Each structure stands twice: as structure tokens, then as C-alpha cells.
Amino acid sequence: MPIFEYKCADCGKEFEELVFNRDECPPCPECKSEKTEKLMSACKFKTGGGAPDMGDFGSAPAPASSSSSGCAGCSGGDCSSCGS
Secondary structure, three states: OOEEEEEEOOOOOEEEEEOOOOOOOOOOOOOOOOOEEEOOOOOOOOOOOOOOOOOOOOOOOOOOOOOOOOOOOOOOOOOOOOOO
């Protein structure tokens, strides 16, 4: 659905509105002024599963160790639980 962000030139209120005609600027819900302008919306999205440091895009995480060595299955190569 086409939801756009607007700002009122009179009172400064920013609001979102469902508008089917892209050229239409709805009145301000706060002060009812017709002096509203469409804002440039910032696109935000999140992809699933990535670690905060995505320096190596092509590698998959190492599988967890199933041995009884006490390794927690870290993939960093410098693990305090197994000494690697």
C-alpha cells in the first residue's frame, strides 16, 4: 500500500498517510493546514541471520564441534573455550 510521509509547513508536524494519488498532499491531521509537503522516506530493512561484522561475505560459519573437547563451536579461530 502506498504510505507516504509528509510535513506540515504551518505547525511542523510530520505524519504518514495512505494516499492513492501520489501527487496529492493531504491536510495536516494536527492543524488541518493544506500546506503540507511530501518528505523523502528513508528505506530501512533487515536481512536475516548476518553477524554485525560482515567483512567476509562468502564464508559460512563453522559447524559446532560435536567432540567432548569443550569447544563451544566458535568460528573466529581464537577461541578461549577450546584454545584454538
